[in-house]
Amino acid sequence: MAEAIHEEVHRHPAPTGFIRKYIFSIDHKVIGIQYILLALTAVVVGLVMSVLMRLNLSWPGTNWPIMGTLFPTGAPGGIMSPEFYLSLVTMHGTIMVFFVLTTAPQGGFGNYFLPIQIGADDMAFPFLNMMSFWVTFVGFVVLLLAIFAEGNLTIGSWFSKLGESFAAGSGTVGPIGGWTGYAPLSALGKIAGPGQGAGVNLWIISIAIFCVGSLLGALNFITTLLNMRTRGMTLMRMPLTCWAWFTTAVLALLSFPVLLGGGILLLLDRVAGTSFFIPGGLYVSGSLVPLHNGGSPLLWQHLFWFFGHPEVYIAILPGMGATSHILSTFARKPIFGYRAMVFAIFAIGMLGFFVWGHHMFISGMSPYSAVAFSVLTLSIGVPSAIKTFNWLGTLWGAKIRFTTPMLFAIGFVSLFVAGGITGLVLGQTSLDFFFHDTYFVTAHFHLVMGVASIFGMFAATYFWFPKMFGRMMSESLGKFHFWVTFIGVYAIFVPFHAMGMVGMPRRYAQFGEYEFLKNTHGLVLFVTVAAIITAVVQLVFYFNFFWSMFKGKKAGDNPWEATTLEWNIPSPPPHDNFAGIVPEVYRGPYEFAVPGAAKDYIMQSEPEGGPVGAH
Amino acid sequence: MATVTSTKTAAKPGVGPGWPKPPGQNGSNGNGRSRRFRGRRKFSKDTYRIVVWILLAAILMMFVALASSYIVLSGNPEWQPVRMPRAFMFSTGLILASSVTMTAARRQLEQGLSKKYQGWLLLTLLLGFAFLACQLKGWKQLVSAGVFISGNPHSSFYFLFTGAHGIHLLGGLTALGFLAARSGRVLSGEASEKRSAAADAVALYWHFMDGLWVCLFLLLWLWK
């Protein structure tokens, strides 16, 4: 019965040499791991910043000796200045949103597993793929430089003083406009105060570079998915992870260019004297600003949020795809309502383009458009609810295996519900009168982006680690990591809602100036303790990740008894994924518990009627 | 709960707790070298076409963002309209001509006339560079009329639109350059298909750049 196996010429031969194999590789698997490593690095920087923020809020005016040494201008005498706090806020947000949530889920796992799950040998444009990573990396380096940018210098003089500032410990503060960088504060330049100088220019340039990197990635994802699916892999047989990566790529394709456009306008306002976002007649820091005229601050908000809202769906959709995939696998049951799930992914993606105004209800834009945005915003809750019901439906009647990836996937569902449900509050114009720019908003987006999304990534990591590295991660360390993190993130972010109820505003360096905030001190301290514990426990994950790469128990091809194409190939996969073969797919991706089958799962590549699971 | 080693011996292979499965017992089909896999990957000419369409979608979004900004700011009472420099009218003609020559080049390639294809390609390249030179002339005319990038949004948009479009056009010229470098020889089979697909893709990009410039030009000229 042996059929002739046709060898085919893989598009690019296996690389030799360390540099081509691991540094400038065009292999999507290596690039995927590079993105994941970038995210793992960026998230440490972002986490440390958030702990520093908590320390400042809990014990303002304290002398932290290390801070005084590292940042003599931003934290003189070790005491964090308000502008230093705000630069932490800005950089924490920018690093986390761009270099963690927009890299690992899509560029990391998507790059690694999209081609394999659809049966391709690599992405459509391997060289462009490599460029997308390295461009993103350069963007990260530029952003880190912004941390050290002296708030009052121009870029030219900053470069000439670079040696000094590194020798003497670094400078002030990076940009302080928040990750949202509202104009005209961000457009006026250093006259608007410390933290509005060279750091903001570097911030804009970094984001512009990131936009380009993201675009290159999106081109690859979409082309590969449309054009390189293997035989039998119809769109409706694709794993939900692929649908999520595809939709995310479309969102990125259409939203990042708008951010790039806005960023160019903002940079021109700052360095070329244009007035896109700066109206006439301004009086800043004691003097008139005569040179600017005719601009609109609201225009920046429209451009930013037109990008910004799809961006948050870019951050969560891959996590949703991974959760669906992992829930089904470890529930040993098909995903409940595959078609509805695909529809919901599309609906979320598409509606995501029409709701950006809910960030701007009280911005001064037309109150009529606010009404329209509000109704559309609450509609986007419907496909999200469908997904939640379907996840619950998948678990109903299941036979759940509580592996670490499964725990994180279940955690994702819980956290997504917790975070998403407050969208019903924030999406209403009348309630925004109170809640806009309070900690209630911070609670909402941290639970969905900062936690649910991260849980999606953790689930994906524990799930696919054996395939990527050929070894298992430690289950006991993984479970410990899950439990402390799951309880920890709830302990951190549920109290944020309480702070919001009291009216606590965002982006305040200290809370001591207002009587109406005086009863929140206990809450603030509680959150800080929870945050420090949770942050420290992540070290367990890092240890598990890197130690298991070398010392973990060896993994076979399919340790989880899963069904999709990546589990057909060795762990780790050969250079061209399928060892010269073109795989063929005969059934959908979630065929678990099929009545009459010999095992409780049937792989996608298993033909109809043939012996199941036999060698 | 579950640890890596199974504490229960399963009655039937592959069923029951004791996951994750150690190597050799996981019931997969093996190392991908299954009998059931067969076939051969072919070059797909759709690849180039698809990627150019989606690239154009992204580029379009950026210019839509800039154009919307233009329209929004033009409603501001402090807006001061600027006269359209002559050079831009001339350059518009040049880029329209270059689309014609590009189409001619494609026709020649379809008929397998590689040398003529090369000729028309080079002409397109020339017209492209002439366009850019004209744009620079337009900038000079603006500056000599006292219109700089700073100050009023309308003048800023003149420089911004032409600059942004010019950068993307340079990308197109680079692609044309690559095409021209590989033109002229007679090819067959997959190499020829690849070249056709590439030429189609670049032509599509080029026509888009042409159309985009016409829109930007009309916006600057007529909407103020």
Add this chain to the structure above:
Amino acid sequence: MGRVLGLAIWIITLGSVWMFASKHWWFPESISEHGPLVDHQFAITIIVCGIAFAAAQIGLGWVVWKYRDSSAATRATYSHGNNRLEVVWTVVTAVVFISLAIMGQRVWASLHLHAAPAGSYTVEVVAQQFSWNFHYHGKDNVFGRTDPNLIDDSALNYVGLDDTDPNAKDDSVVSTLVVPVNRPVELILKSKDVTHSFFVPQLRFKQDLVPGMAIPVHFTVNKVGKYELACAELCGMNHYKMKSYMLVLPENEFSELVNLSQEKFQARKDELLAKYQLPQY
């Protein structure tokens, strides 16, 4: 593990619901006419949220508990879904969410889709880094002309009042917002430099002040007292202490105050600020 996880999810759910239901951390008292409507809409919304949250989490905890893989012999239920169920829960969700959305527009519409009622008292608000300026029109009910070119912080002309304009003679500019109780107030919101935001928690009201714009808003306060005013849009390093007060006065004290000239206004206003206490927190 399933039981522990289910239990943990339920405990977290209980804790979260308690945090809201106990009202231990809650809105401060409402002092505006529209305030109770906002609070009412919030109450409805949070109950819907609470039910959905609790139902989903309890459901999740339950399936995780019940369907843990304890027996090797059986398999999961082979089901790809249930279309009828999908339609039902989609429609129900859509109806609930859209209803909430529509209900949630009512207070907004009453404040923003209608101009300030006749007889409103108007104050111009000019925000700057990092303080508030309130411009009162004085006895003549006409605001004196202001011009950005005339602004001079060092000469204490914060809003650029034109001294040559006769209407400006009886105007006052101070750093506290004073409004009459039980009478509609209109604020014209402006900014000198960057975007700020006007927020008084008790008022249930917030609005950005955008440079280049003059945004009219209105509300009616129905409780006398002194309330903190906070900036709610990041405006620079001292955003966290861009603080002022809203003083709500009975009609007699109010009309007496606002007809005073600049210096007397300032002094009397400071007296009243000392007289009234902040709410107990």
